[in-house]
Amino acid sequence: MIARRRSTLGILGAILAGMSPAGALADNPIIQTRFTADPAPLVHDGVVYLYTGHDEDDANGFHMLDWRLYSSTDMVNWTDRGSPASLRTFPWAKQDNGAWAPQVIARGGKFYLYAPVRVAGDPDTAIGVAVANRPEGPFRDPLGKPLIAARFGAIDPTVAIDDDGQAYLYWGNPDLWYVRLNPDMTSFSGPVTKVAKPIDYQEGPWFYKRGSHYYMAYASTCCPEGIGYAMSDRATGPWVHKGPVMDPNAASTGNHPGIIDYKGHSYLFGFHYELNFAMTPIHHERRSVTVRQFTYNEDGTIPRLLWWDDRGVDQIEPLDPYREVEAETIAWTSRIRRDRDRPYRWAPGVTTAQEADGRIYVTRVADRSYIMVGGVDFGRGAANFAASVARVQGRPTITLHLDRVDGPVIGTLALKDDAAPDWHSQATTVTGANGIHDLFLVFHGSGDALFDFDRWEFRRSD
Structure with a gap:
């Protein structure tokens, strides 16, 4: 019988403070060794690869220089895979800040990372693309320039490949845009198109298909931000607003969804600020990635979920200690x-x-x-x-x-x-x-x- 996750947060601290461990909490945030944000999970070859932004320890506002990667096969134990890419991956980008929300997709034996970065000499943000032969990277810039120009409100890219092989790249704050990517995944055909956005859309879109339904989840109605979503019967919309997935919470100015199915279960990733509040009662942009399991309704809609709590998710399978x-x-x-x-x-x-x-x-x-x-x-x-x-x-x-x-x-x-x-x-x-x-x-x-x-x-x- 597989062990169910137990409440473990602060047991050692409670003992050292003379407290009973009975008051301990559980397993969100899922990464505690760094501040992480903007989760972008990828399921590949039976593994969840979780790409994240990285808030520096000294961040007051946003201070982000690289992206991080973690992996899991049981949704409980997460292995640090290091930094697969950073601002240095894009020499044309400003190097002092701006490694914002990424997403990675696999195609044809390669992995493509899309990320918004600030362009040197330009006040706006563009979207770059980098390519690797492995999920862990290293990722390299094949273009030497932005894929999506700064003038299109290029922030928070999300990417998916439809059943017919056509790939789509969405992005945007405060508007929602898309292009059709070519099979090389580093160029696009046709116009940059702005679509009618859902009524509470703010930023951080997460585009995917499940069954016959297309989904657009996103950070909603700043600030604070909740998570909303819309559905469509086509990859290009129109997007029909379906309501909130998660209501906003005053303890968190932002949110950013990432949604996957893995080994028969559905998961929503986001973030909160509890590691920051472990250091100080003052709000800083030092975020921590969280996860929650959920079940779709019979009609494909997503249930309304409570705000992130400290409990993680159930372990899918036990860990084998008789290997390295x-x-x-x-x-x-x-x-x-x-x-x-x-x-x-x-x-x-x-x-x-x-x-x-x-x-x-x-x-x-x-x-x-x-x-x-x-x-x-x-x-x-x-x-x-x-x-x-x-x-x-x-x-x-x-x-x-x-x-x-x-x-x-x-x-x-x-x-x-x-x-x-x-x-x-x-x-x-x-x-x-x-x-x-x-x-x-x-x-x-x-x-x-x-x-x-x-x-x-x-x-x-x-």
């Missing part, structure tokens, strides 16, 4: 916790880094921080745990707990000091690991940069 698991595969980290005096507070946590060769790893591992991996299937039992680490200092430990941050201990790996930057494996024995459990890797040591952590795996007892 990237350390940056995370359901939750200790970066925020719940305290008595206010809902959220910053806490010791981890982050991720990317080496020049593209390797992603966990770094800035602090004392009393942790990583939680959801729904790990140990089967009949594990005998050993091994971790690939580097830059070890201060004799840190990795203690392995089941189900809770203070749950049963199945083993402790005492890392040997080795400040060398080379990756190497260290191992320990484990006992009592069988069946399906949430796994907490809890870190202890002196300091806030104890070691770098690349991957881990268990070995069976039989």
Whole structure:
């Protein structure tokens, strides 16, 4: 039986504060190691690839320099895939800011990223396109110039390919525009067309087809923004307004939908600001991607959903620990916790880094921080745990707990000091690991940069 997601937010913080873990929250936002925004999920070869914008840690208004990528096969554990593209991907763009909302689509064995960026020497935003051979990139600009000129209100592109092979690119704030893309996906034919927009349309369109219905979801009626949607029986409209998917909330100035079907379930992605409010009660544009599962109505319409809460979605399938698991595969980290005096507070946590060769790893591992991996299937039992680490200092430990941050201990790996930057494996024995459990890797040591952590795996007892 697959384990259902448990409430884990702030359990460690609650324990450290002398509180009962019973008041802990759950698993939204789904990424805690960075501020993420404008989710653009892509389902490809059985994997969800989640492309996002990235709000810098110092952002007051929008400060965005690159795009990020995360992947999952169970909708609970998300693996950081690094930065597949940045403003440097588009040399003709302003480099100080402006990596706004992207979307990626696959066609003919290649992947196409569409993104709005500010044009050097122009006050407006244009849409660029970049191409990669893998979902993880790197993406490269084949045109050396914008695909969609700045004069067309070019912001928030969304792309889909119809059943007949015709691809469409929509975008726009405050108006809604589209073009028909050519099969090369880097040029278009025919005019740039403005369509009659739904009555509450603002920005952030998400265009897709499901069954016989075409959908246009979008951020609605600024500000604050909710999520609305319209439907049509043609890819080019007319778009018939169907109502709100989610009402606006005063705690969030913006929203941005991304909708997919995956392994028999339907999901809506968006964002809220809870990581920002963990740092400060003051609103900054430091957003955090969220997700909710829903079921379409029989006539294809989308039900009205409540505002984002802290509960994530149910795990689709358990994680196999008897293969190498990237350390940056995370359901939750200790970066925020719940305290008595206010809902959220910053806490010791981890982050991720990317080496020049593209390797992603966990770094800035602090004392009393942790990583939680959801729904790990140990089967009949594990005998050993091994971790690939580097830059070890201060004799840190990795203690392995089941189900809770203070749950049963199945083993402790005492890392040997080795400040060398080379990756190497260290191992320990484990006992009592069988069946399906949430796994907490809890870190202890002196300091806030104890070691770098690349991957881990268990070995069976039989």
